[in-house]
Amino acid sequence: MDSFGEKFGVGQPVRRKEDQRLLKGGGKYTDDVNVPGQAHLAFVRAGVAHARIKGIDASAALEAPGVLAVYSGKDLETDGVGTVMTDAALKNLAGEIMFRTHRLALPTDKVRYAGEPVAVVVAETAYQARDAAEMVLVDYDELPPIVTAAQALAKDAAAIHDEQPDNICLHWENSTSDAYDAAAKTAHKIVSIKLINNRVIPVPMEPKCCLADMDTKSGRMTVYAPFQGGRRVQGALSEMLFGGDGTKVRHVSDNTGGGFGTRSKIYPEIIAIAYAAKKLGRAVKWSGDRSETMVSDLHGRDQVNEAEIALDPNGKILGYKIINYVNIGAWVTENGARLPVDGGGRIVGGVYDIPVLYYSCKAVMTNTVPTDTYRGAGRPEANYLIDRLVEKAAHVMGIDSRELRRRNYITKFPYKTQMGLTIDIGDFPKCQDEACKAIGWDGFGARRKESEKRGKLRGIGLTSFIEGAGGRPEETMRLRFEKDGTLSVICGTFSHGQGHATVYSQILHDKLGIPFDDVNLIQGDTDTAPEGAAGTFGSRSSQMGGMAIIRAADIIIDKGKKIAGHLLQAPPTEVEFTEGQFKARAGSVSVTEIAKAAHDPAKLPEGMPPGLDETYLYKRASRDDMNFPNGCHACEVEVDPDTGGITIVDFAAADDCGVVLNPLIVHGQVHGGVAQGIGQALTEYLVYDEETGQLLTGTFMDYGMPRAEHFPDMKAVFVPTPSTNNELGVKGAGEAGCCGAPTALVHAVLDALRPLGVAEIDMPLTPNRVWHTIQSARVKGAA
Amino acid sequence: MYAFNYHRPKSTDEAAKLVAEAEDGKLIAGGMTLLPSMKLRLAAPSDIVDLAAVEGLRGITVSGKTVTIGAMTRHVDVQTSAEVKKAIPALAALAGGIGDPSVRNRGTIGGSVANADPAADYPAAVLGLNATVETTKRKIAADDFFTGLFETALEPGEIIKAIHFPVPDAAAYEKFPQPASGFAMVGAFVARFGKDVRVAITGAKDHVFRVPDMEKALAAKFSGDAIAEIKLPDDDMMSDIHCSADYRAHLVTVMAKRAAAKAAG
CATH class of the missing domain: 3.30.43.10 (Uridine Diphospho-n-acetylenolpyruvylglucosamine Reductase, domain 2)
Incomplete structure (x- = not known):
């Protein structure tokens, strides 16, 4: 073992133990799994965005070579397959509950977005299935497609769901606007803004894929699919296909190539595949390709914000008013409508002291892929809006934006927000100082002059942001001592890039003195995951999983002291546990020896049950008992006014993720999150054709992913204020980058373009948009 | 498939x-x-x-003032060829800017030219350098080769064997990539042969084309400034979600100016 904790303990930049295997192609992803005798499935997807289904003719497909079956929604209905409905039950001010859809995996009445699965074809080979899928004829009665919230709210708009003719799923308000209106009356200045928070496609590296293996003898199904927490798959499929008997469904995912929230939802594809496997009594596999994944994975973001802040003469915010239109797509998914008001979006005031809030949010249905959680999940949208307003206010009032932020930062903790959250701790001015220092804010003027000489416009911008992290308030972890002396962490949290094998090992190395390499991670299988293990989403695994490990280890230490006392002939109160050793009087015994002894009744105190393994269900006080990662990001850009091209020349992130368990991994999280945020702001231009409802950017030829070439060497520093809501002091880290990067980039670009008279711009900042914005400003300037 | x-x-x-x-x-x-x-x-x-097993379609030869590149020669071979880098560095640089390493390790000059994608890079070099396309049936001058959107003078069954590039006195290629695909939204190839200058533009219209006004201005004064004010009408420019017609027309001037400035060194 290393000198204790110095190399492998909490806080050390330990290299990820999972990387060797993953980088050498040792990962086992869903498409790598094949079982003998498996059949293959292909989806018949809607070629139109909005239409009534008049009929489905599968006769030609059924005659095609190798075809085993064709199923449509009618078959699912006949066999009593259940529907998916969100458990969100938000209410409007009058107390009426939101509109909720009951989604059958394959629709029987209408198609509601281009690409929606309508039928499945199962055949002996994947190509046979795909060929036959093209022979299935769906007779449509087309309806006008609706792709934007504005179109959906138009007076004569067609209804997406007949039961909800106005297309509004939810009109949520935190209160009436009276208090805000009163505050606004006393204001020195009102600053307003209208922004589009652009829709994005999540694009995990691993396309969507599923294998449902039906064991007809036991009547049990094993479902392989990339997923962030298998209990959800197990729960949904057992409800829909096995009369609620959870023992009939097992979910397995050894490795998942990226989750981002989009791999945490029950998809109609998974249900349809499981249905087909059960019906045929055979294993059924489907491997979606990239374009199919892009039109069927839940999308992210998509808001139109109209907002204003009321300020006093010193620039102190007196009140904040938000009118938010959220395009939730064709179906009301688990979190689509919840995100902006009850999920991550609850941090709408950001890092600022907002004494009065009026927040109105309309979740609107359209003929597009449904939206749901996507890295940040409501928080990037909320932070973008308030910080764009604060930045704009600084320019309107002629106050340095750093100074205006300072005047409005929350500095007294705990702080209760207008949305009912209590922010426990943070140091926002310090994050700002650190970000400005890291990017060299004070030397910017000289760099701008140098750029001007080369005909380039240089700009610098910053943003402060906050998140609420933690997600569901319960998580169970199991610690099991193995016969070979190693310790296994058996869990339902699921590492799909986060590095849990490494970080959990570090925690246990510190806590129990087990050598780093002797800790195993067993995850991704509902057969092994303990009851009450939920999964990995909402930046929760180190907080929830980590704490469950700590508590389980505490119990192990307690019990271990009793056994050690018994063996060393000392009272347990005299036994000390340090660096993996139980010590009393002159003797000592290691935790692994104690684990072995625990299985020998002769070595146990009388009446003590054998074994040292422990399972712990960790609970937070409530869902609201979150932690609040925050930070300040600064960005410097050069804009080429002749082409509209943007070069990011520097980026600095000062993040408060609380106690950092592994700086190497958290830096990686920051880099990845920033890259994803820059993607939304710079390259990820998603276009739905307003006439046809077709997704025009359904391949990488048109949908621009951020690339390494877009980034300079990023500077990432930590400004930790330990969270007070868990003993580890950790806060979420995975989503911060997405919350800060888009705003920082837009502010830097606006700073560069401001001399030309540009005051506003919407994401993504494609060259086409930037050039046209410059042209319009020049025309205006000349007039 | x-x-x-x-x-x-x-x-x-x-x-x-x-x-x-x-x-x-x-x-x-x-x-x-x-x-x-x-x-x-x-x-x-x-x-x-x-065509992978057809003999005699690969390789690069320089003879006198001509660089001949076999139709099945890959982009990476042109990009890294010491002879091309010496004779026509702009051509090697162009090849090195096509797609990504995977594309350059597979893609060929003959395939690119025969496909005549309106946003491909090679057609700009073929037209800009006044190359000759040698086929199984004849030799076709660059000016006669590209005829429309994915259309060329090639007849059914006619196969490109090689492309002959005259070595210019100076040349450069500048492109502005489409943000998602990396294809040229506009690419400009400028080449000077003695007093004659050729300017070929790819990515802007349905096929690669020359800009006589720019060629004349550059023949009079070979510098970027000479063509900075030459604007093209946008009525026949392509327009799509990444680039409007007026923006494309503007980029033609910017990219040609930059290519000329680079070629003028």
């Missing part, structure tokens, strides 16, 4: 015959356009005739 017949002939004659006899035959060189189209089921040829 749909099922198809695969052929691997040894000669261009055999290849031509196979294509002619097939129901819907297609030649494949590097396959960097055809294969993705087939995978997306946008193209469904009955027969694929692979």
